[in-house]
Amino acid sequence: MLGTVLLLAVAAACALWWTLHQVRALAQPDQDHDIWHMVNLQRELQKLRQTVAAPLAMTVGVADASPTPTPTPTLTPSTSTSTSTSTSTSTSTSTSTSTSASGTDPADLALRLEVLVSLLKPSAGTPRNDLSPLVMLPGTHERLSRLGDLVLQWADRLRAGSAAAPMVAAEVRAQIDQMQLSADQALLELHLAGTEYADAHRIELRHRFALLSWLLGGLVLVMVAMIVRLYAEARHSQRLAQHLGLLNRRLESRVQRRTRQLAEGKALLGFILDASPSEVALLGAQDGRIHFINQRFQDRIGTGPEAVRQLALRELFQAPPQGEHFARELEQFGRVDAAEARFSGRSQDWVSVSAQLIELEGELAHLVWCYDITTHKQLEARLRALAATDALSGLDNRRAFFDKGARMVEQARRYRHPMSLLMLDIDHFKRINDRHGHACGDEVIRRIAQLLRTVLRDADLIARVGGEEFCALLPETGLEPAREAAQRLVEQIRQAELCATPQGPLNGTISVGVAQLSDEGQTLDQLMQQADEALYQAKSEGRDRVVVSPPSPAPPISPPPVPQHV
Ligand SMILES: Nc1nc2c(ncn2[C@@H]2O[C@H](COP(=O)(O)OP(=O)(O)OP(=O)(O)O)[C@@H](O)[C@H]2O)c(=O)[nH]1
Known part of the structure; x- marks a missing residue:
């Protein structure tokens, strides 16, 4: 169309020039x-x-x-x-x-x-x-x-x-x-x-003039056609623009609605997460950027996104090796559940921390959530302690003794360190119970346990393994020092007031069997068996004495005086 217009315009210009030339010639x-x-x-x-x-x-x-x-x-x-x-x-x-x-x-x-x-x-x-x-x-x-x-x-x-x-x-x-x-x-x-x-x-x-008229007429027709077409296209464009405008307004309205809903949803989610007992944070996997952190989490680490813009997951942990391990596991498995840890920062409390690797805006992010387990840990520690402690004497109970003792034996055996075991039994304890009552018997047990703790070292494992039976595992202790310690115990208990009775202070004695861990790969059970035999022998030989297994060359201890009220 434009080409036609140009062609016609050029032709009309030529014809006009030609006509003017003719007019000029005619008018000369x-x-x-x-x-x-x-x-x-x-x-x-x-x-x-x-x-x-x-x-x-x-x-x-x-x-x-x-x-x-x-x-x-x-x-x-x-x-x-x-x-x-x-x-x-x-x-x-x-x-x-x-x-x-x-x-x-x-x-x-x-x-x-x-x-x-x-x-x-x-x-x-x-x-x-x-x-x-x-x-x-x-x-x-x-x-x-x-x-x-x-x-x-x-x-x-x-x-x-x-x-x-x-x-x-x-x-x-x-x-x-x-x-x-x-x-x-x-x-x-x-x-x-x-x-x-x-x-x-x-x-x-x-x-x-006729030619010029035809050309101008053609030009006018083409121009009219162009104007009509332009007008039609303008109308079409106008209708399209109106339609687009309508669509745009609808789209904007929908976007605004969706944005509002998202904002409300986000606010609600933030409110829920803030109200949640869990501590939640969303951290960039690469740059540690804090995408989200709720108030509890901020309180936990003692800072917020206003103060710190970045927080790497591994830096959350108080123990760097644990942080590295946690981050490695998360990268490897995509999720880590309920790891117990202490976070760095002001708080020294325990938390159970979980994390999941997610994709956020095309980038990886760490969704971290945790909750406080300090009380739980304390209770657990108490329960564990209770489970391992003899309620009456306060010493380790039989199970704790076997747990800890087995590890100690294993350690001593591996490094070939000396170790000895004392097995103690209160003499005629049934008689004490019978004569002075169980409360007195219990008091005697508590008192002897106290003496055991006093006489033996802190490193020694002391436990009440039976009714009136005690064991003491002495690391870095050979047979003779063990025997001497046992002897000290026998003597001190003999002299101690074990229970106050209406008739006066109650004395008592113990018998001790001593055994040393051999170099032949003995187990704790075998060591106890050996000490028990020595104890049996001490009982057999009249009680209130120490018997070493194998029997030490030392002369047997002189017979103890018979307790007053026993
Ligand atoms: N009061 C009290 N008595 C206990 C406890 N545990 C066990 N006994 C008692 O301790 C007594 C142990 O008696 P026996 O096994 O016969 O030993 P014994 O009387 O000490 O005799 P020998 O060991 O041979 O000297 C039993 O009567 C038990 O009831 C305890 O926790 N408290």
């Missing part, structure tokens, strides 16, 4: 100039006629003194020139004589002839372009040329001297009719030629 004044030139020529010829018709102001003598008149050409064809000339000459001569008589002014004649020369000289009548009628009329042009030559000749003769005036005047009078006829004929021919010329140009111009 050459034709009128030539016609006016002929009219002027007619007028001047008329004046010349009047001039030669007037009497000469000059004397005849002057006229006679003029040279012999030269043959004058006529406006007739050259074949009759000589005849005409002679005739003319004779006529002129006679005329000159009569003219002189009539009184023609030579100066006036010369002036008229000069004017005619100027009108008839080639440059005066020369058309300005090739379309001039004079160019298109060669006959007329030739006739006027001949007329010009004739007038020029007369003028030259007059320029030579005024004596030729009468002769010239006579010749002019003889030729004036023919000259006027030629001028009239030229005027007529010019007029006719000009009319034809104008008609031809008008017809041509009409054709060019």
Whole structure:
């Protein structure tokens, strides 16, 4: 469409230029100039006629003194020139004589002839372009040329001297009719030629205008078509824009609604998470950026996102190795559940921490949640302690003794360190119960346990393994030091007041079996078996003594005094 418009516009411009050119050619004044030139020529010829018709102001003598008149050409064809000339000459001569008589002014004649020369000289009548009628009329042009030559000749003769005036005047009078006829004929021919010329140009111009009109009409039609199409497209675009605007408004409304819902959801989630007993945080896996952290978590680590923008998961843990291990497991398995840890920061409490690897906005993130288990840990520790402790004596119970003792035995055996075991039993304890009651028996047990703790070292494992039976595992202790420790125990317990009774302080004795861990890979059970045999032997030998297994070479301890109230 645009190409068509351009093509039509160029064609219309060319046609317009072509038409203007034609109009300019038609409007050129050459034709009128030539016609006016002929009219002027007619007028001047008329004046010349009047001039030669007037009497000469000059004397005849002057006229006679003029040279012999030269043959004058006529406006007739050259074949009759000589005849005409002679005739003319004779006529002129006679005329000159009569003219002189009539009184023609030579100066006036010369002036008229000069004017005619100027009108008839080639440059005066020369058309300005090739379309001039004079160019298109060669006959007329030739006739006027001949007329010009004739007038020029007369003028030259007059320029030579005024004596030729009468002769010239006579010749002019003889030729004036023919000259006027030629001028009239030229005027007529010019007029006719000009009319034809104008008609031809008008017809041509009409054709060019028609072409220009067609082109402009086509251009207008195409422009109208374009405008219609543009209008239709504009309407279509407008409808589309309205539709798009409507869609956009709906979309914006939906986005706003969704954004509001999301914001509300987020606020609700934040509220729930803040109200939750759990501590929750969402941390960037790569950069540790805090995406979310609830108040409890902030309280836990003692800071918030305002203070710290980044928080790496592994840096949460108080023990760096545990943090590294936790992060490694999370990367490997994608989730870690209920790891018990202490977080770095102000709090020294225990937490159960879990984490999951999730994808957030195209990046990995650590969703971390934890809750406080300090109380649980304390209770657990208490329970564990209770489970391992003998409630009556406060010593480790049998199970704890076997647990801890087995590890100690294993350790000593591995590093070949000496270790000994004392197995103690209260002598005649049934009698104490029977005579003084179980409360007193319990008090005796507590008192002996206290003495055991006092006499033995902190590193020794002391436990109540039966009703009135105790064991003491002595690390880094050979048989003899163990025996000596056992002996000290026997003596101190013998001298101690074990229970206050209405009858007075109650004394008692113990029997001790001592065994040393051998180098042959003994177990705790075997060691206890060995010590038990020694204890049995001590009981058999009269109680209140120490028996070493294998029996030590040392002499047996002297028999103890019999307790007062036992
Ligand atoms: N008061 C009290 N008595 C206990 C406790 N545990 C066991 N007994 C008593 O300790 C007594 C142990 O008696 P026996 O096994 O016969 O030993 P014994 O009387 O000490 O005799 P020997 O060991 O041979 O000297 C039993 O009567 C038990 O009831 C306890 O925790 N408290």
